[in-house]
Structure formats: structure tokens, C-alpha cells
Amino acid sequence: MTDIGYTEKVMDHFMNPRNVGVIEDPDGYGKVGNPTCGDVMEIFINIADNKITEIKFRTFGCGSAIATSSMITEMAIGKTLEEAMEITRNDVAESLDGLPPKKMHCSNLAADALQEAVKDYWKKQGKVVEDDGDSPEMTCGGGGCDSCVK
Amino acid sequence: MDNSKIYMDRGSATPIDSRVLEFAYPFLKTAGNPSALHRQGLEAKTAIEDARQKVMELINAEKPASIIFTSGATESNNIAIRGTAMRNIGRGKHVMGSAIEHMSVLNPLKDLTKSGFTMDLIPVDSTGIVDMNKLEEMISQETIVLSIMHANNEIGTIQPIKEISKIVHEKGLYLHVDATASAGKVPIDVQDMGIDLLTLSSNDLGGPQGAGALYIKTGTRIQTVMPGGGQERGLRSGSENIFAIAGMGEAARLAKEELPVESERLKEIRDQLIHEILKNEKTFLTGHPENRLPHHASFRFSFIEGESILLMMDFQGVQISTGSACSSKTLEASHVLLATGLTHEQAHGSMVLTLGHENKPEDVKVVADATKKTIDRLRMLSPITQEGEEYPEEEHHH
Numbered sequence: 001m002t003d004i005g006y007t008e009k010v011m012d013h014f015m016n017p018r019n020v021g022v023i024e025d026p027d028g029y030g031k032v033g034n035p036t037c038g039d040v041m042e043i044f045i046n047i048a049d050n051k052i053t054e055i056k057f058r059t060f061g062c063g064s065a066i067a068t069s070s071m072i073t074e075m076a077i078g079k080t081l082e083e084a085m086e087i088t089r090n091d092v093a094e095s096l097d098g099l100p101p102k103k104m105h106c107s108n109l110a111a112d113a114l115q116e117a118v119k120d121y122w123k124k125q126g127k128v129v130e131d132d133g134d135s136p137e138m139t140c141g142g143g144g145c146d147s148c149v150k
Numbered sequence: 151m152d153n154s155k156i157y158m159d160r161g162s163a164t165p166i167d168s169r170v171l172e173f174a175y176p177f178l179k180t181a182g183n184p185s186a187l188h189r190q191g192l193e194a195k196t197a198i199e200d201a202r203q204k205v206m207e208l209i210n211a212e213k214p215a216s217i218i219f220t221s222g223a224t225e226s227n228n229i230a231i232r233g234t235a236m237r238n239i240g241r242g243k244h245v246m247g248s249a250i251e252h253m254s255v256l257n258p259l260k261d262l263t264k265s266g267f268t269m270d271l272i273p274v275d276s277t278g279i280v281d282m283n284k285l286e287e288m289i290s291q292e293t294i295v296l297s298i299m300h301a302n303n304e305i306g307t308i309q310p311i312k313e314i315s316k317i318v319h320e321k322g323l324y325l326h327v328d329a330t331a332s333a334g335k336v337p338i339d340v341q342d343m344g345i346d347l348l349t350l351s352s353n354d355l356g357g358p359q360g361a362g363a364l365y366i367k368t369g370t371r372i373q374t375v376m377p378g379g380g381q382e383r384g385l386r387s388g389s390e391n392i393f394a395i396a397g398m399g400e401a402a403r404l405a406k407e408e409l410p411v412e413s414e415r416l417k418e419i420r421d422q423l424i425h426e427i428l429k430n431e432k433t434f435l436t437g438h439p440e441n442r443l444p445h446h447a448s449f450r451f452s453f454i455e456g457e458s459i460l461l462m463m464d465f466q467g468v469q470i471s472t473g474s475a476c477s478s479k480t481l482e483a484s485h486v487l488l489a490t491g492l493t494h495e496q497a498h499g500s501m502v503l504t505l506g507h508e509n510k511p512e513d514v515k516v517v518a519d520a521t522k523k524t525i526d527r528l529r530m531l532s533p534i535t536q537e538g539e540e541y542p543e544e545e546h547h548h
Contacts, residue, residue, distance in 0.1 A: 035534055038494075041533070058533040060454065
């Protein structure tokens with residue numbers, strides 16, 4: 001079904017997104033994407049005892065961009081930071097019963113946004129965070145999502 | 151949610167008119183090859199010639215033989231462009247279009263460059279009207295054909311065809327006009343407008359899918375792009391789709407008859423829609439404010455994305471279209487919106503409404519309310535609150 005359209009779960013998270021909003025002065029903040037490409041996501045987290053106790057997001061983008069953001073907030077809450085760092089793009093897509101193939105690459109950045117938020121928290125704690133070379137902002141080839149290279 | 155759905159996406163697919171279906175249905179049931187001499191063959195032939203007459207009348211062509219039937223607008227555009235370019239190759243190897251043509255014009259033009267042709271696309275202004283100075287500049291001794299759409303499907307803008315025709319014919323090339331989006335919505339007179347080749351689509355007139363037509367002015371030098379059994383003056387071989395062609399003819403007849411009243415009616419509903427929707431903040435009309443198709447309204451909204459707009463409108467029972475990259479097959483931003491000077495970011499947040507017979511004045515409030523709700527919800531979700539604020543312009547273009 002994912003070749004044709006969105007799953008029921010995607011539509012549910014799109015129409016009723018969970019944990020929308022902003023945390024003032026959050027413990028961690030991550031932002032990925034670029035409006036030129038059509039997707040921008042930001043995730044705010046609060047931490048207690050190394051666990052994510054509160055999480056909020058805001059997203060500009062298509063149906064899957066909004067649904068994956070909403071989904072990951074549900075997946076991450078209550079998790080330790082190490083566990084949160086291990087959530088992959090595929091995990092998010094699977095939790096939504098799949099995404100259309102062309103959306104897997106461009107509108108599935110929620111895991112990246114969460115990782116940025118965790119890294120932001122660690123940096124603030126003075127922890128040395130290894131740089132994996134990923135830039136939190138995508139660059140865009142100017143041809144829409146397809147040409148966005150993360 | 152309201153279970154009465156409102157369809158405002160006729161530009162993508164038009165429901166077949168029930169009168170057309172009733173008229174053409176017998177031809178689905180009875181097989182007849184117009185090339186055969188027995189009675190069923192003659193009936194099929196008569197149906198096609200009747201349709202040819204009706205299409206001729208819709209666009210005021212000089213004679214029925216100036217119309218050939220095809221499988222649709224894409225095929226008509228291919229025959230018009232490739233057929234004239236290849237037939238007149240001895241005169242030159244240059245072809246032209248506008249920057250906002252449909253893919254079924256842009257890609258045949260581009261394809262000709264593989265056969266040694268050069269191609270130029272004329273830029274448009276922010277309202278989508280072609281730049282007349284550039285048009286004149288770009289035409290050379292080598293130019294064989296210029297392809298310009300009568301009206302654009304995404305932004306509704308109507309081109310000044312008569313003016314363009316004057317320039318084109320002073321320079322001695324052919325003018326091909328793709329009238330897929332405009333036929334049946336605004337009057338077309340190929341003789342008065344000075345058109346050499348004109349593309350029509352059956353479905354966009356309210357006829358069945360699977361038929362189209364190409365008007366070819368008498369004396370135009372053109373060759374086939376698909377040799378075969380020699381049907382349609384040898385320009386479009388293959389057994390005719392009698393049902394679709396008969397339906398197209400009837401749709402053309404109804405369109406001609408009803409156009410003056412129906413386009414006024416739709417224009418009134420459309421104007422109300424524009425008035426209501428533009429009340430939203432950071433909301434802009436795309437295309438030309440006056441020179442636009444009477445049934446067409448197109449917008450862009452800052453800070454939100456078109457596929458999300460489409461899904462949320464659909465959820466509220468309103469079916470619309472968007473030029474957003476994220477809802478397209480290629481995930482590429484609309485070349486039409488970019489050509490009018492919008493940034494990629496701005497082109498993402500577009501919505502296109504195309505109205506038809508089934509739309510009523512009561513639809514305005516429902517659609518305007520759904521639009522407002524959609525914009526408010528998506529903006530509440532959006533981290534972007536100011537255009538280009540956090541992302542300097544130079545990052546937008548590589």
C-alpha cells in the first residue's frame with residue numbers, strides 16, 4: 001500500500017500530531033532540514049535521570065515529515081539518551097507501518113532531529129560529542145527534495 | 151466531517167459529462183472499424199466525421215479536415231512539435247517554447263536537442279505572461295516552431311496569443327498553441343488568433359479520457375511521428391478510439407454551446423473564492439490577477455507545504471491540487487512557479503483550485519473555511535514564521 005499512499009498510522013499522526021509545540025529553555029534542541037527542500041523539523045527535549053521526560057516538535061513539510069516527527073516523540077519519551085540515539089529512520093518508518101519509497105529519503109528526518117537534540121544536551125553538559133560529519137542542515141541541489149543531500 | 155465532497159481539481163481529471171457518456175456509450179458496445187466498408191464500419195466513420203465537425207466548430211477551424219484525432223494532448227503536442235521540426239529540418243534546427251509549458255511540450259522540445267536541434271525557452275514575468283521582447287530576440291532564421299500554451303494549468307494565466315502570432319508570422323515560423331487548459335473555458339478562434347497548430351484534450355472538455363485532437367492549418371508542412379496504417383491523413387496511424395472520439399465531439403459541442411453562460415457562472419464563484427481566501431494572512435494569488443481562466447484560482451501560503459495542504463483539505467472533504475515538490479512524481483519544485491520568480495521555499499506552499507459544472511456558490515464558504523482551518527493548523531505546526539529569516543537567500547540556490 002505504501003507505493004500508493006500513506007498508511008492509516010501516517011494519516012493518524014498527520015491529522016492528530018502528538019506533542020506539538022515548543023519547550024521554553026529546553027535541555028536539548030535539535031533542528032534539521034531546509035525550507036528550500038521542503039522539510040524543516042525542530043525537536044525540544046527535557047531530561048531527568050538521563051531519560052527524556054518531555055518532548056515537543058514543530059515541523060514544516062509534507063504529510064510524512066509531520067507524521068514521522070509526531071511518531072518519534074512517542075517513541076522517544078521515557079527512553080534513556082543512549083536508547084534515543086539508537087532510534088533510526090527505519091525504526092520510525094516501521095512504527096508508522098511504512099512510508100512511500102520516495103519519502104524514505106527526504107521526509108524522514110525525525111531521527112536526525114532527535115539525535116541533534118540529544119547531542120545538544122550532551123554538549124551543554126560538557127560531554128565530548130563525536131562529530132560524525134553529519135551537518136544538521138541539509139544542503140539542497142535546488143531541485144526540490146530529490147536533490148537534497150544529507 | 152461533512153460527507154458531501156467538493157471536487158475542485160478538474161485540471162487533473164475531469165468527470166465525464168453524463169450527456170456525453172449517454173451519447174457515446176453505443177460506440178463502446180458496437181465494434182466498428184471506420185476503414186471497413188460494411189455498415190458497422192460506416193457507422194464508426196460517420197461518428198468520427200461528426201466529431202470532427204463539432205471540434206472544428208469549437209475552435210472555428212477552416213474545414214473538418216484540419217482536425218486530426220489523437221490519443222490525447224500529449225500525443226497532439228508531440229506530433230505538432232516533432233512533426234513540424236522534422237519536416238522542415240532543411241530550413242533550420244531551432245525550436246522554442248515558454249518556460250511554463252506543460253511537460254508534454256517541454257520534453258518533446260528537449261528531446262529534439264538529441265537530433266541536433268537547439269532550443270530556447272522564453273521567460274515569463276511574475277504573473278506568468280511571456281516576455282515579448284525576449285520572444286522576438288530569441289527567434290532566428292533557423293527557428294521552425296514556437297509552442298506556447300493558451301492558458302497555464304497551474305497558475306491560470308492566459309497568454310496574448312494574437313500578439314504573439316503577429317510576431318511569429320512576421321518571422322515566418324509556425325505557432326503551436328496548447329489549448330488543453332483553456333478549451334471550453336474561454337473562446338478560441340484559430341483563424342482570428344492566427345494559430346497554425348492547436349492541441350485539444352477530450353477529458354479537459356468533459357469528454358472521455360483517451361482522445362485528443364490536433365488542429366493543423368491548411369498548408370502547414372508536417373510529418374508523422376508514428377508511421378503505420380495511415381489513419382487521420384497519415385499523421386496519426388492506429389485504429390481510432392471511436393467511443394472516446396465520439397464523446398470528445400459531443401463534449402466540444404456542449405462546451406461551445408454552454409461556454410458563455412457557464413464561464414460567467416464559474417467566474418463569479420471563483421472571484422468569491424479568491425476574495426475569501428485572500429483574507430488569510432501571508433496569502434498570495436499566483437498567476438495573473440485578470441488575464442486568467444474563469445474557473446481557475448491559485449494561491450501560495452507562506453510557511454506551510456502543499457502536500458500537507460492537499461491532505462488536510464481532502465480530510466475536510468475538499469479535493470484540490472498543489473504544485474508542491476513533495477507531491478510530485480519527481481519531487482521537483484514546480485517549474486511554473488519557479489519561472490514566475492518564486493523561491494523553492496515559496497513554491498512549496500501552493501494550492502490550485504479548478505472549478506466545473508458540479509461546483510455551486512454554496513461551495514465558496516465550505517472551501518474558504520477549510521482553507522482557513524488548514525492554514526491555521528499547519529502554521530501552528532510550522533517552525534518557520536518569517537520568510538527567509540534563518541536561511542539566507544544564497545543557500546537557496548546552488
